[in-house]
Amino acid sequence: MEYKVEAHRIMSISLGKIYNSRVQRGGIKLHKNLLVSLVLRSARQVYLSDYYSGACLNAQSEREGNEWDITDSEREKFPPSATECDRVESTEEPQPNEQPEKEREYRENDDEVKSDQVDCTSTLQEQNQNSSLDSVAKVSSETPPESITEPKESPSDSAVAERDSTPEANGESHQPPKPHVCSNRKRSAEESESGDSPQKRTKVASSNAKEDEEAEEMDTSNVSNLITIFGSSFSGLLSKESAKPEAEAEDSGQICCDQMLKNLNPWSTAIVAF
Amino acid sequence: MMAGVGGGNDFQWCFSQVKGAIDEDVAEADIISTVEFNYSGELLATGDKGGRVVIFQREQESKNRLLSRGEYNVYSTFQSHEPEFDYLKSLEIEEKINKIRWLPQQNAAHFLLSANDKTIKLWKISERDKRAEGYNLKDEDGRLQDQFRITTLRVPVLMPMDLMVEASPRRIFANAHTYHINSISVNSDYETYLSADDLRINLWHLEITDRSFNIVDIKPANMEELTEVITAAECHPHQCNVFVYSSSKGTIRLCDMRAAALCDRHSKFFEEPEDPSSRSFFSEIISSISDVKFSHSGRYMMTRDYLSVKVWDLNMENRPVETYQVHEYLRSKLCSLYENDCIFDKFECCWNGSDSAIMTGSYNNFFRMFDRNTRRDITLEASRENSKPRAILKPRKVCTGGKRKKDEISVDSLDFNKKILHTAWHPKENVIAVAATNNLYIFQDKMN
Numbered sequence: 001m002e003y004k005v006e007a008h009r010i011m012s013i014s015l016g017k018i019y020n021s022r023v024q025r026g027g028i029k030l031h032k033n034l035l036v037s038l039v040l041r042s043a044r045q046v047y048l049s050d051y052y053s054g055a056c057l058n059a060q061s062e063r064e065g066n067e068w069d070i071t072d073s074e075r076e077k078f079p080p081s082a083t084e085c086d087r088v089e090s091t092e093e094p095q096p097n098e099q100p101e102k103e104r105e106y107r108e109n110d111d112e113v114k115s116d117q118v119d120c121t122s123t124l125q126e127q128n129q130n131s132s133l134d135s136v137a138k139v140s141s142e143t144p145p146e147s148i149t150e151p152k153e154s155p156s157d158s159a160v161a162e163r164d165s166t167p168e169a170n171g172e173s174h175q176p177p178k179p180h181v182c183s184n185r186k187r188s189a190e191e192s193e194s195g196d197s198p199q200k201r202t203k204v205a206s207s208n209a210k211e212d213e214e215a216e217e218m219d220t221s222n223v224s225n226l227i228t229i230f231g232s233s234f235s236g237l238l239s240k241e242s243a244k245p246e247a248e249a250e251d252s253g254q255i256c257c258d259q260m261l262k263n264l265n266p267w268s269t270a271i272v273a274f
Numbered sequence: 275m276m277a278g279v280g281g282g283n284d285f286q287w288c289f290s291q292v293k294g295a296i297d298e299d300v301a302e303a304d305i306i307s308t309v310e311f312n313y314s315g316e317l318l319a320t321g322d323k324g325g326r327v328v329i330f331q332r333e334q335e336s337k338n339r340l341l342s343r344g345e346y347n348v349y350s351t352f353q354s355h356e357p358e359f360d361y362l363k364s365l366e367i368e369e370k371i372n373k374i375r376w377l378p379q380q381n382a383a384h385f386l387l388s389a390n391d392k393t394i395k396l397w398k399i400s401e402r403d404k405r406a407e408g409y410n411l412k413d414e415d416g417r418l419q420d421q422f423r424i425t426t427l428r429v430p431v432l433m434p435m436d437l438m439v440e441a442s443p444r445r446i447f448a449n450a451h452t453y454h455i456n457s458i459s460v461n462s463d464y465e466t467y468l469s470a471d472d473l474r475i476n477l478w479h480l481e482i483t484d485r486s487f488n489i490v491d492i493k494p495a496n497m498e499e500l501t502e503v504i505t506a507a508e509c510h511p512h513q514c515n516v517f518v519y520s521s522s523k524g525t526i527r528l529c530d531m532r533a534a535a536l537c538d539r540h541s542k543f544f545e546e547p548e549d550p551s552s553r554s555f556f557s558e559i560i561s562s563i564s565d566v567k568f569s570h571s572g573r574y575m576m577t578r579d580y581l582s583v584k585v586w587d588l589n590m591e592n593r594p595v596e597t598y599q600v601h602e603y604l605r606s607k608l609c610s611l612y613e614n615d616c617i618f619d620k621f622e623c624c625w626n627g628s629d630s631a632i633m634t635g636s637y638n639n640f641f642r643m644f645d646r647n648t649r650r651d652i653t654l655e656a657s658r659e660n661s662k663p664r665a666i667l668k669p670r671k672v673c674t675g676g677k678r679k680k681d682e683i684s685v686d687s688l689d690f691n692k693k694i695l696h697t698a699w700h701p702k703e704n705v706i707a708v709a710a711t712n713n714l715y716i717f718q719d720k721m722n
Binding site: 006007010013017025026028029030031032033034038039041046118 | 350363365366367368370391419454456472474500502505531544555556558559563606609612613615618
């Protein structure tokens with residue numbers, strides 16, 4: 001378990017570095033942030049690998065038992081996509097057409113889906129009701145397959161993640177910190193040639209989401225949330241990992257990946273902004 | 275006696291000079307960010323975070339001091355770059371000089387290229403030691419004289435004056451880099467040079483500032499797919515069509531400009547297979563190459579990553595021919611070094627004139643030299659305590675565990691704020707310049 005603590009610590013540090021890089025003089029250093037994101041990804045894989053390897057089969061049954069006990073706020077901290085980002089192995093090309101469809105499906109089925117994944121994102125749905133976020137969702141659908149195909153893994157991972165992280169999340173209710181971070185991010189730090197429009201959308205989204213926030217500190221559960229979101233970016237990095245079966249997650253992963261899309265946007269646009 | 279690195283068994287390094295403030299409080303603007311000898315070694319240029327360039331010139335050898343050669347004294351100081359603000363992107367552009375590269379001398383003036391994150395400037399440094407006096411139309415103050423007052427005609431005479439060294443910007447190469455410039459390299463044709471940022475490499479003509487050729491572009495269509503960046507680039511010393519660039523993944527690509535206009539496809543690809551046993555969270559960071567330098571012969575190149583220096587034979591792509599560990603004792607400290615950002619430090623490396631030795635910096639103001647022939651290595655320290663004239667530098671040793679011997683330093687006592695990132699070796703002699711934060715140390719060999 002030590003390595004998990006260590007991995008988590010490294011993840012927090014990495015996110016702190018990325019956050020701080022936005023206010024550094026001279027603009028964002030692309031090289032450094034790329035390296036930090038690599039560390040973040042490695043640490044996250046270690047952190048979540050334990051959940052996936054042992055808990056895959058158990059999670060399904062456990063999820064139904066435990067899930068309903070977890071508060072909404074906790075659930076939404078650990079969207080099912082938590083470990084999905086790890087699983088992006090070889091690519092993603094087979095799925096390009098599915099992603100936009102999944103997202104549309106999600107938006108249509110907002111009220112219909114009954115699985116716990118949707119519960120996990122109940123607060124996200126609140127956000128999504130905001131029209132500005134629709135534009136953010138559009139951005140996500142525009143992002144190429146590589147970034148979208150990540151959330152294809154078993155939701156059991158996230159369930160396990162939630163379960164294990166519950167102690168940390170107890171008593172806290174807050175929105176995903178990502179919008180907070182995004183809104184604090186100095187727009188001035190961007191270097192992207194083409195990232196202007198996504199940035200604007202993100203800013204609108206984040207400022208609206210911010211209203212819903214209660215806690216603003218980067219605590220551990222925030223970190224986990226950020227990790228899942230952030231990990232979905234730099235999908236090219238993830239695609240180089242060893243191939244793990246994606247098929248097992250496909251059907252249950254449909255909803256997950258849609259949620260992932262919602263989580264994806266502010267950070268993906270942040271990366272794109274490089 | 276740990277001697278022999280740099281040439282011969284009797285070889286020893288001695289302190290020669292130190293430039294810079296002694297004050298403990300280091301002003302950030304004074305931190306030296308690049309050091310470079312010119313082609314003859316007569317001039318030594320430094321750039322700092324404040325955007326200034328200071329050029330030192332070597333004195334002619336004095337008969338009085340037989341044991342040391344001429345000293346380097348300030349020749350010219352000028353403000354090369356100023357902080358700028360990109361209003362379109364709302365970001366500040368640092369004035370820090372990232373690289374200085376000299377041009378070969380072709381006339382009495384000296385030329386160098388200096389680059390910050392976004393702009394490269396060609397500076398002309400020229401001397402003026404004569405002044406024309408005795409103008410007909412101007413008086414001594416330069417004021418125009420009343421023409422009716424002039425009754426005689428005389429020829430102005432050149433009179434000696436106090437030496438004045440002028441630096442003037444002759445070319446400004448701007449607006450060609452979206453990302454931060456990390457390298458510039460003058461081509462062996464002496465007409466072109468390349469500049470590299472994180473994702474692109476541009477080829478310039480020294481006379482033309484309004485356009486450049488993009489010769490490498492690794493920017494992915496979707497930035498989310500970004501996996502590596504360019505970390506350094508250099509032109510081959512003799513073949514003007516060849517250049518190399520290193521990446522954050524620890525690979526080096528050699529490109530031939532004759533093959534295509536856009537050299538996205540490399541001609542050679544240098545990569546050493548990773549040792550799976552040493553994998554950690556930080557494996558990728560420490561494999562990122564921070565510097566690449568061709569040997570003077572052009573047959574080899576040297577790369578610096580966080581823990582080691584590797585020498586590659588251009589004819590062998592699958593592994594380096596030599597690997598030198600700079601500070602392997604840091605491998606177990608990578609997590610702390612990640613926390614304090616030291617793991618991102620970009621160390622440079624350099625060859626000596628004969629390519630028989632290489633040098634690179636470390637922490638605690640230590641720097642390391644490796645003799646390629648004898649395989650001996652030495653660790654020296656740049657500190658004011660060893661700064662008596664011609665004092666011989668004592669080799670240093672880091673204790674990695676167990677009992678610490680006398681004169682050894684334990685890893686935990688190392689000062690990671692004192693880092694030597696920039697070093698330079700005189701092209702012909704055993705004279706080295708070592709930048710330690712805001713101080714520039716010059717060391718020479720004891721012989722001669």
